[in-house]
Amino acid sequence: MEWRFGKRSVVAAAVGMLFAASCADTGCRVEGHIGSLDKEVPVYVLAKVGEYDRDTVASAMVTNGDFTLQLPDSLVGRVYELVVDGNRSGVQFVSERGTVRIEGDLDNFYFARVSGGKENARINLMHDFNRDLNKRRHQAFAAKSDRSVMAALSAEYDRFLDSMTYADPTSVHALYTVLGPVTMYKIGKLDSLLAFFAPLAGHPYYNELKARADIVRSVSPGAIAPDFTARTPDGKTIRLSDLRGKYVLLDFWASWCVPCRAETVHTRKLYEAFHKSGLEVLSFSLDSKAEDWKRAIEEDEMVWLNASDLVGGKRSPVAQAYGIDGIPAIWLLDPDGRIIAEGLRGEKLYERCSELFGK
Numbered sequence: 001m002e003w004r005f006g007k008r009s010v011v012a013a014a015v016g017m018l019f020a021a022s023c024a025d026t027g028c029r030v031e032g033h034i035g036s037l038d039k040e041v042p043v044y045v046l047a048k049v050g051e052y053d054r055d056t057v058a059s060a061m062v063t064n065g066d067f068t069l070q071l072p073d074s075l076v077g078r079v080y081e082l083v084v085d086g087n088r089s090g091v092q093f094v095s096e097r098g099t100v101r102i103e104g105d106l107d108n109f110y111f112a113r114v115s116g117g118k119e120n121a122r123i124n125l126m127h128d129f130n131r132d133l134n135k136r137r138h139q140a141f142a143a144k145s146d147r148s149v150m151a152a153l154s155a156e157y158d159r160f161l162d163s164m165t166y167a168d169p170t171s172v173h174a175l176y177t178v179l180g181p182v183t184m185y186k187i188g189k190l191d192s193l194l195a196f197f198a199p200l201a202g203h204p205y206y207n208e209l210k211a212r213a214d215i216v217r218s219v220s221p222g223a224i225a226p227d228f229t230a231r232t233p234d235g236k237t238i239r240l241s242d243l244r245g246k247y248v249l250l251d252f253w254a255s256w257c258v259p260c261r262a263e264t265v266h267t268r269k270l271y272e273a274f275h276k277s278g279l280e281v282l283s284f285s286l287d288s289k290a291e292d293w294k295r296a297i298e299e300d301e302m303v304w305l306n307a308s309d310l311v312g313g314k315r316s317p318v319a320q321a322y323g324i325d326g327i328p329a330i331w332l333l334d335p336d337g338r339i340i341a342e343g344l345r346g347e348k349l350y351e352r353c354s355e356l357f358g359k
Contacts, residue, residue, distance in 0.1 A: 028071040028095040030058075032102035034084060034109070037065045045069065046081045046090065054081070071095050077203070079176040084109065094119035094173050119173045122164065129160055169196050175205045182212050183325035187220045215323040221339050225250065225331060226321045230284065230307035233294050238282075238307050241337060246280045247356060248333040249349075252324055254286040254313075255296035260328040264300040266346050270353055271304050277357040278335075281305060286319055286327060288312025 030045065045058040060069035062084070076095050082102055083090035089110045093100055096117030104112020111127050114120040133153060140149045165174050175197050185193070190213035200206045218226060227241045240250070251267060253260035271281050281304035287293040288310055297306055309316055314324070322329065332341040332352065341352055 026097055027073045028076050028097055029068065029099045030071060030082070030093070030095070030102065031066075031068040031099065032082075032104075032112075033065050034062060034067070034103075034112075035065060035105040037062055037084070037106050042085045043067050043069075044083050044085065045071065046083055047078065048081075073097075077172055079173055092123055094123070096120060118168075119171065122171065122173050126164060133157055133160075166196065170199045172200065172203065172205065175200055175203070175209070179205060179208060182209065183323070185212075185216070187213065187216045190216055212323070215321070219322050219331065219339065219342065221341060223339050224337050225333050225339050227337075228318045228321065230309050230318065233290075233297060233306055238305065240282065243280050243282065243305075243333075244337055245335050246278050247274075247335060247353075248337075249279060249281045249353075250331040250333060251281065251283045252286060252319065252322070252327050252329040253283055254327060255292045256287070257327050261296070261300060263328045263330075263345060264302060266349065267304075268301065270350060273350075274353050274357050275304070279353060279357070282307060284308060284318060285310075286313050286316055286324075 034043075041062050042059050043062055044056045046054040047057050049055050057075060057080070058069050058071055060067045076097050078095050079092060080095060081090040081092050084106060087106060087109060091102055091104060091109055091112040091114065093102060093114045094117070096119055098116060100114065100116035100120060102112050102114050111131060114123050133156065137150070137153055140153065161177075165178055168174060178193055182190075190209065194206075194210060194213055197206055197209070217223065225240060227239060229237060229239045232238050240248075249267070249270060251263075253263070255261075267281060267283070270279065275281070283302060283304065283306050285293045285296075285306065285308040287296075287308060290308075290310055293306075293308055293310070296302075309318060311317065314320065322331075328345065330343065330345060330349065331339055332344065332349070334340050341349075344352055
């Protein structure tokens with residue numbers, strides 16, 4: 001499960017500082033032509049903020065399909081999306097110093113051609129590949145090809161994406177692209193990306209990658225689990241560190257999460273099998289309403305320790321400390337509070353506990 005929070009806001013000032021040193025404040029001139037657009041409408045340059053928010057950093061009016069706008073030097077070296085007012089699909093571009101030109105038809109604006117520097121040439125290359133791959137996927141689907149054909153196409157896409165990612169360690173667009181699925185990466189992958197993109201150290205995208213790596217590192221096997229304080233269903237206070245001296249199964253869940261509720265069956269089996277041997281279970285809820293949380297505890301017979309801050313979803317400081325992007329999320333801690341396993345579920349988790357307790 002994932003959560004989606006977001007809003008669109010307008011910022012009047014330049015966002016951040018320029019990554020690379022610059023000479024004159026030449027900035028980036030963005031111009032272009034949008035076919036099939038026969039009325040005056042605004043276009044917006046949007047910057048991604050956080051996971052789902054977007055800020056408008058510039059705008060211009062389109063007249064007879066033509067538009068021109070100027071991005072200041074402080075906005076050079078970033079990835080943006082140009083969106084026509086009232087149109088859901090926009091085109092991605094990199095604000096390279098000088099002139100960037102965007103040309104495309106409104107009905108298929110996502111695949112508009114972008115010219116102006118090596119970063120935007122890279123975007124065109126990716127669009128060409130995706131257009132061709134999508135065509136072949138549709139053909140395979142229409143021909144009712146077996147799964148091996150679709151799997152081969154997916155593997156081809158993965159190889160292409162890897163080749164683009166590791167083609168240039170100075171590519172801002174490549175670094176931006178790897179941030180898309182960053183919540184899926186383990187610490188080894190994150191560290192390898194940080195090493196590869198070291199020439200971009202200090203860039204906001206690099207800092208974002210490093211911040212994610214720091215969180216994941218702090219909740220990876222071998223690390224001491226981040227401590228936290230929360231409330232139990234009866235209003236008492238509990239700290240994770242209160243459970244030192246026992247093995248702890250730390251389980252993040254929510255009453256509205258169907259997979260979490262299904263996992264409760266396995267958690268109960270673990271608790272019944274290993275609690276007397278020294279296993280404690282602490283289920284931390286990402287609910288925001290106490291009544292929903294308590295009702296689910298009763299319905300699912302969660303007789304072990306339960307806690308929550310009732311902040312809800314990713315807004316919970318505890319969820320943020322553990323870098324949680326989806327639930328259920330499970331960690332197994334040793335008596336010293338050190339993480340010995342994470343991400344195990346069902347029978348695999350039972351097997352790990354059997355090893356620990358010799359059963």
